[in-house]
Amino acid sequence: MTAAVAPRPATSGPAAGAVSTEGLGELPRTALLAATGLLVVATGNTLSRLEVGIAPLVWWLGLLLIVVPFAIRLIGRAADRRERVALVILAGLALYGVKILGAPSAFVMLDEFLHWATLDDIVVTGRLFTTNNILLASPYYPGLEIATDLLVRSGFSTWEAGVLVVGAARMLMMLALFLLYERASGDSRLASVGVLVYAANPGFLFFDAQFAYESLALPLAIFAMWCIQRREVATGATLPGRADPAEAPRLARLARAGHPLSLTAALFLSIAAVVVTHHVTAIAVSGCLVAWAVVGTLLRFRGGRPAGLVGPAVVAVTATAAWMLYVAFITVGYLAPALGGAVDQVFELIAGDEGSRELFRSATGVAAPAWEQVVGYGSVAVVVLALPIALPIIWRRWQTSALPLTLALISLLYPVSLVARLTARGAELAQRSAEFIFVGAGFVTALAALAVYDTAAGYAPPDGWRSGIVAWLLARLRLAGSRAGRLGTAAVMTGLIVLFMGGAVLGIAPWARLPGPYLVSADPRSVTPQGIDAAAWTLDALGPGRRFLSDRTSRTLLATYGRQHPISSAGDRINLRSAYFATMLTLEDQELLTRAGVEYVIADHRLPTSLPYVGVYVERGEQFTSGPWTVPMSAAALDKWRALPGADRIYDNGDLEILDIRRLTGRAQ
Amino acid sequence: MTRSPSGSSLRWPTAPPRRGTLILIVIAALGLGAGIVLTRGSAPQPLLALAGALLAFGLPGMALSRAMFAGPGMGRAERIALVIGIQLSLIVVCGFLLHLLRPGISPASWGSLLADITLVACAIAWLRSRGPAAAQASRPRAVTRPGSSWKVAIARASTGQLLMLVAAGLVAALALVVARAGVAMQPQTPWTALSIEAAEGGRAATLRVANAEGHPETYHLVVTIDGEPLTTIDTPTLADGATWTQTSELPSAGAFLRQVDVSLWRAADPLELAAYRSVRLSSRGVPGP
Numbered sequence: 001m002t003a004a005v006a007p008r009p010a011t012s013g014p015a016a017g018a019v020s021t022e023g024l025g026e027l028p029r030t031a032l033l034a035a036t037g038l039l040v041v042a043t044g045n046t047l048s049r050l051e052v053g054i055a056p057l058v059w060w061l062g063l064l065l066i067v068v069p070f071a072i073r074l075i076g077r078a079a080d081r082r083e084r085v086a087l088v089i090l091a092g093l094a095l096y097g098v099k100i101l102g103a104p105s106a107f108v109m110l111d112e113f114l115h116w117a118t119l120d121d122i123v124v125t126g127r128l129f130t131t132n133n134i135l136l137a138s139p140y141y142p143g144l145e146i147a148t149d150l151l152v153r154s155g156f157s158t159w160e161a162g163v164l165v166v167g168a169a170r171m172l173m174m175l176a177l178f179l180l181y182e183r184a185s186g187d188s189r190l191a192s193v194g195v196l197v198y199a200a201n202p203g204f205l206f207f208d209a210q211f212a213y214e215s216l217a218l219p220l221a222i223f224a225m226w227c228i229q230r231r232e233v234a235t236g237a238t239l240p241g242r243a244d245p246a247e248a249p250r251l252a253r254l255a256r257a258g259h260p261l262s263l264t265a266a267l268f269l270s271i272a273a274v275v276v277t278h279h280v281t282a283i284a285v286s287g288c289l290v291a292w293a294v295v296g297t298l299l300r301f302r303g304g305r306p307a308g309l310v311g312p313a314v315v316a317v318t319a320t321a322a323w324m325l326y327v328a329f330i331t332v333g334y335l336a337p338a339l340g341g342a343v344d345q346v347f348e349l350i351a352g353d354e355g356s357r358e359l360f361r362s363a364t365g366v367a368a369p370a371w372e373q374v375v376g377y378g379s380v381a382v383v384v385l386a387l388p389i390a391l392p393i394i395w396r397r398w399q400t401s402a403l404p405l406t407l408a409l410i411s412l413l414y415p416v417s418l419v420a421r422l423t424a425r426g427a428e429l430a431q432r433s434a435e436f437i438f439v440g441a442g443f444v445t446a447l448a449a450l451a452v453y454d455t456a457a458g459y460a461p462p463d464g465w466r467s468g469i470v471a472w473l474l475a476r477l478r479l480a481g482s483r484a485g486r487l488g489t490a491a492v493m494t495g496l497i498v499l500f501m502g503g504a505v506l507g508i509a510p511w512a513r514l515p516g517p518y519l520v521s522a523d524p525r526s527v528t529p530q531g532i533d534a535a536a537w538t539l540d541a542l543g544p545g546r547r548f549l550s551d552r553t554s555r556t557l558l559a560t561y562g563r564q565h566p567i568s569s570a571g572d573r574i575n576l577r578s579a580y581f582a583t584m585l586t587l588e589d590q591e592l593l594t595r596a597g598v599e600y601v602i603a604d605h606r607l608p609t610s611l612p613y614v615g616v617y618v619e620r621g622e623q624f625t626s627g628p629w630t631v632p633m634s635a636a637a638l639d640k641w642r643a644l645p646g647a648d649r650i651y652d653n654g655d656l657e658i659l660d661i662r663r664l665t666g667r668a669q
Numbered sequence: 670m671t672r673s674p675s676g677s678s679l680r681w682p683t684a685p686p687r688r689g690t691l692i693l694i695v696i697a698a699l700g701l702g703a704g705i706v707l708t709r710g711s712a713p714q715p716l717l718a719l720a721g722a723l724l725a726f727g728l729p730g731m732a733l734s735r736a737m738f739a740g741p742g743m744g745r746a747e748r749i750a751l752v753i754g755i756q757l758s759l760i761v762v763c764g765f766l767l768h769l770l771r772p773g774i775s776p777a778s779w780g781s782l783l784a785d786i787t788l789v790a791c792a793i794a795w796l797r798s799r800g801p802a803a804a805q806a807s808r809p810r811a812v813t814r815p816g817s818s819w820k821v822a823i824a825r826a827s828t829g830q831l832l833m834l835v836a837a838g839l840v841a842a843l844a845l846v847v848a849r850a851g852v853a854m855q856p857q858t859p860w861t862a863l864s865i866e867a868a869e870g871g872r873a874a875t876l877r878v879a880n881a882e883g884h885p886e887t888y889h890l891v892v893t894i895d896g897e898p899l900t901t902i903d904t905p906t907l908a909d910g911a912t913w914t915q916t917s918e919l920p921s922a923g924a925f926l927r928q929v930d931v932s933l934w935r936a937a938d939p940l941e942l943a944a945y946r947s948v949r950l951s952s953r954g955v956p957g958p
Contacts, residue, residue: 023826028833035840042844046851082819085746097841104848126773128765146764146774147725147757150783153776154707154721155714165757168726172753179750216757223754230747262737266755273758276765515851518858530860533879541866541875648928648949653862653879663951 025083027090030069034094037065042101048514059514063504064497066094071496074192075453084192085178092174095199096167099209102515106159108524111212113556114138116158119145120563123152133571134559140328143277144216162211170209173219174199180226181443184403190446197449198442200379200499202507203435217278218435220270221285227267228289228312229403231260267312275319279331282320284436289313291409296402309402334570338429362509363615363628372505379502382495383414383441386448389469393451394444410440431506445499449492456488511613520632521612526553534602534656535561541650542600549576549593550602551617554656558602567596569619577622583636585644594665601641601659608635689798693735697791700728704784708777721776724783730756732790739797745819759786859883863890863933863946868916871952874929875916880907887936891944894919894929919952926951 044059070091073079079087103109107116114135121130122145132138138145144165151161174195181191198204208215275282293313324331360368360376368376391408398404414437420426453459455470470488504513512524519525535557538546544563548555555566569575574596579589607617611629616622623629641647641659651658662668703720706712712720734751743751763782767774862879880886886909890902899920904913919929928951932944 024822024830024834028826028830028837031837032833032840035837035844038844039840039847042847042851045848046854049851049855051856082822097844101844101848104845105852122774126775128768128774142764143761147760149764149774150721150725150760150776150779153779154725155718156721164722164726168753169757172750172757175746175750176754179747220754220758223750223758226750227754259738259740259742265737266751266758269758269762270754273761277761515855517856529857529881530862533862533881537862537864537877541864541877648951650866650948650950651862651864652946652948654860654946655858658864660951 024086025079026069026073027083027086030073030087031090033069034066034090037062037067038094038097038101040065041098042104045101045515048516051517055514055516056510060501063098063501066091066098067500068493068497070094070196071493071500074189074196075449075492075496077189077459079189079192081188084188085175088174088178088192088195089171091196091199092170093167095205096170096209099206100163102206102513103524106527107162107211107560108515108527109206109210109212110523110552110556111135112162112210113560115144115212116162117556117559117563118142119148119152119158120560122146122149124563131571132559133565133568134555136571137279137328137331137334138213140330141213141276141278143273144211144213147216148211166209166211166215169216169219172223173208176219176223176226177439177442180222180229180403181446183226183229184398184401184407184443185447190443190450193450194443194446197445197496197499198438200496200503201434201438201442202431202503204438204507205504206508206513207431208435213278214281214435217274217281220274220277221281222439224267224270224274224285224312224316225288225292227263227270228292228309231263231267232308268315271312271316271319275316275323279320279324279328279335280432281436282316282323284433286313286316286320288406288410288436288439289316292402292406295406295409299400299402299405302400343426362511362613364611364613368505368510372510375498375501376505377502378498379500379506380418382499382502383411383445384418386441386445387411387414389451390444390448393447404443407440407443410437411444412440413437414441434506449495452488453492456491457485509613518606519613520607520610521552521614521617523553523614525613527557528655530653530655531557531604532561534651534653534658535564537651538562538564538600538658547597547599548602549580549596549598549600551604551607552612552614552619554602554604555618567598569621572596575621577618577624580618581622581624581633581637583634583640585640590664593661596665597667598665599660599662599667601647601661603638603641603657603659604655605635605638605657606655608632608638689735690795693732693791693795693798696728696732696735697788699723700732700784700787700791703728704780704787707780707784710776717776720780724780724787725760727752727756728787729759729783729790730754732787732794733759735794736790736797739794857881857883861886861888861933861935861946863931863948865929865931865948865950867950867952869918871919872921873916873918874950874952875914876902876931877912877914878904878907878933879912880909882935883909885909888913889934889936889938889940891932892917892929893931895927896930899929926953 040062041059042062044055044057044062047058048055070087074084074087107113114132115138117134118130118132118138121132121139122128122142128139128142128146130139147165148158148161151164152158156164177198178188178191178195181194182188185191185194208218271285274285289309290313293309296309360373362368367373390411394404394408413433417430417433417437420430452470511519511522516525518528531554535554538548538558539562542564546564548558548564548566550558550566555568558564558566567574567576569577574592576592576596576598579585579593582589585593609632611632615628617629617633641661642649642657644659644661644664646661646664648660649657650660700723703723706716706720707724710717730752733755734748737755738748738751760783763779763786764774767778767782770778772778859882861882862877864877866875866877867873868875876890876892878888878890880888885906887906888904890904892899892902900917902915902917907913919927928949930949931947933946934940934942935945938945
């Protein structure tokens with residue numbers, strides 16, 4: 001049953017690729033609004049630093065000011081392809097700006113320090129595969145550091161170079177994803193909305209905007225996927241499905257004039273870069289290419305054209321496995337426990353052996369505001385609701401096209417990832433997988449959004465696009481004409497805004513979202529001038545490479561500003577938790593410190609003032625009892641170093657002390 | 670490239686190969702220049718930064734994409750994606766290549782490798798631009814080229830639209846200024862750092878005081894050795910953010926362990942109260958000459 005509305009023409013906007021008669025369209029106005037949004041975000045950050053209560057409200061207002069104009073323009077039918085391309089790039093860069101404005105002159109996120117340490121090693125030694133004690137896998141996946149190295153050697157600061165490289169990668173991400181979705185659907189409007197929905201994934205705003213390997217690897221992976229699809233078109237293997245009539249001549253022309261060999265070269269170059277840049281992205285893209293190849297092969301039995309998808313999939317899988325097994329074997333030990341633990345906990349949850357994790361509650365026991373919880377759940381509901389609307393459309397319209405079907409398959413992983421969120425170890429896995437799953441979910445959700453919008457607004461959507469569910473619902477509600485249109489438009493816009501805000505809520509804890517005063521073990525909020533001064537002093541006074549016992553934050557600062565060797569249980573294969581947290585040092589502890597070769601201890605006396613915001617003071621597994629910290633660590637655990645015979649306090653800034661314990665551990669000269 | 674009389678569609682006349690050659694010459698010249706600047710390494714810092722940015726962000730990718738995708742068939746957006754994608758992938762792969770070569774990764778090796786790639790790619794692109802594909806491309810065709818529509822769009826943009834774009838850039842820059850001002854304005858816990866380190870092989874000790882109290886400060890230091898007063902020091906007034914360093918010779922002694930203790934008070938702190946900061950250095954004595 002269809003709604004009782006008179007269909008409006010499908011091509012009410014200018015045909016894609018046509019020359020607009022309106023100059024730059026709404027691009028300048030949207031750019032100005034986005035810039036104003038950035039100014040409001042910056043104001044929110046500044047107010048937060050000054051501890052003004054309305055700061056989060058101002059920040060959210062700024063974010064909406066950035067997102068809403070893009071959503072309105074891209075969902076509407078007026079923009080032509082050229083404007084859409086510019087808008088998606090601009091949206092990506094504006095949202096990248098949100099992260100930059102949070103820390104506008106230095107790295108503050110944990111992962112950024114981890115990669116900075118590797119970059120420093122490469123710059124100093126001129127060689128790859130150095131040792132990074134705070135992230136063992138990083139030197140074996142040095143793609144990001146290599147891309148940044150030349151800029152640092154040319155005189156850019158590490159922060160400037162990192163911002164530029166990740167900014168270029170962000171631009172590639174938006175453009176390549178747009179082109180991929182456009183190739184999959186033959187529709188620039190769907191592609192642009194798909195990219196916007198992708199940008200609502202929880203990892204996009206902060207996690208994939210930081211100076212870390214995934215921020216480069218993921219755009220390169222999407223670029224590789226686009227090369228594959230573009231090559232398929234170039235070789236005539238898979239032409240896009242039934243496209244908009246207005247787009248057909250352009251697509252047909254592009255299909256005729258292909259560069260299959262050059263695309264193959266670009267494809268293998270980018271796959272090589274992904275494989276040596278990030279392990280998880282390499283695995284994810286390999287899995288995606290395998291799924292794509294399987295779908296493509298199955299479609300051949302349904303009369304489809306032979307597609308060259310198997311080759312890239314085999315190359316990606318082989319290269320990823322070979323690199324991991326023969327070069328970066330250390331990664332197996334790094335990833336396997338995380339993956340295995342998450343899977344085990346999910347099964348235990350299903351079997352009822354394990355209680356579910358309490359959502360929206362930090363390690364300090366503070367719950368997120370109620371409205372954030374509602375928006376977080378709402379954003380999940382939007383994607384889940386989009387699946388039954390979009391999947392039948394995909395099946396109707398693209399049942400002989402491998403890419404749309406593969407994207408639909410990827411989107412089906414989204415509900416699975418929600419189950420993992422209910423477990424302690426699975427939550428991180430679900431969080432980290434969002435940016436991959438949204439490659440499919442973005443396409444599917446955008447399709448659902450446009451199907452609802454067009455069906456309710458009474459447009460005649462492209463063949464097969466009408467949403468049966470929505471039409472049925474509108475008829476049941478006896479909504480038609482302008483009322484239905486208004487309702488549909490409002491529903492889609494609200495859904496997109498909720499999706500975006502929910503992504504920001506789920507992606508980063510409230511205390512880490514905005515800058516502000518010092519918090520205990522709260523990654524970006526724990527980086528203070530005192531900590532930096534102490535770390536930088538170690539390099540000046542002690543030289544690089546000294547072995548330190550330290551907490552989580554000091555560890556990252558020592559490895560970067562200090563270029564020291566902070567001891568970690570993973571890197572040094574020794575667990576010093578009993579020596580660090582004991583209120584009195586036993587002989588066993590002293591023997592442990594000697595075995596670990598500890599030369600210096602850094603004691604941060606702010607730690608015992610609170611529970612750790614990220615759940616740990618030093619590293620995972622530090623608690624003597626199972627479960628999270630319920631009371632702050634003992635101040636006596638840090639005070640003991642002062643009273644220890646043989647320990648000299650050589651640095652003191654009130655909050656942090658550095659103690660020389662070389663005489664205690666037999667390393668004094 | 671010329672606009673057709675109607676202005677709505679674009680033709681692809683014989684001019685592009687010549688224009689393409691000019692672009693290739695510019696890319697090759699810039700690549701060569703940037704390579705020389707990086708290889709020599711003695712250029713002024715801004716020039717060095719420009720050379721690094723050109724080779725890290727554009728020239729090799731532009732040259733390679735022109736060599737690999739000569740002729741028609743790619744839209745403007747696709748070409749931009751290819752330039753960025755190839756550039757980023759290429760630089761990662763080149764890093765591994767440099768690691769394997771004897772000179773290792775250095776500005777000079779980056780400069781020579783990326784400049785070589787740029788020059789070779791430009792040469793290939795030029796040769797391909799004279800091939801059949803380019804000849805086909807140079808044939809006049811009354812076809813709308815979507816990639817070219819940007820030029821038309823910008824040409825048709827109203828003054829208001831262009832002003833809005835400029836304003837957007839200015840407002841974004843202002844956002845960065847506001848964010849950085851926030852960092853400077855953020856209230857910090859006042860602190861002073863005192864440190865000590867051995868110097869001159871144990872014959873001396875270096876004291877360092879860093880003032881971050883939020884205002885100029887003067888410090889009084891008392892130095893003892895094995896509990897006996899050695900010296901007192903009044904630092905000059907240190908501005909907020911300033912650091913004072915002094916290396917003091919220690920009295921010569923036998924090779925037994927000595928403890929140097931330093932206590933610090935701010936100018937306004939009563940000396941009878943506990944020291945504001947204190948540090949200790951234990952070191953073996955060094956006999957005098």
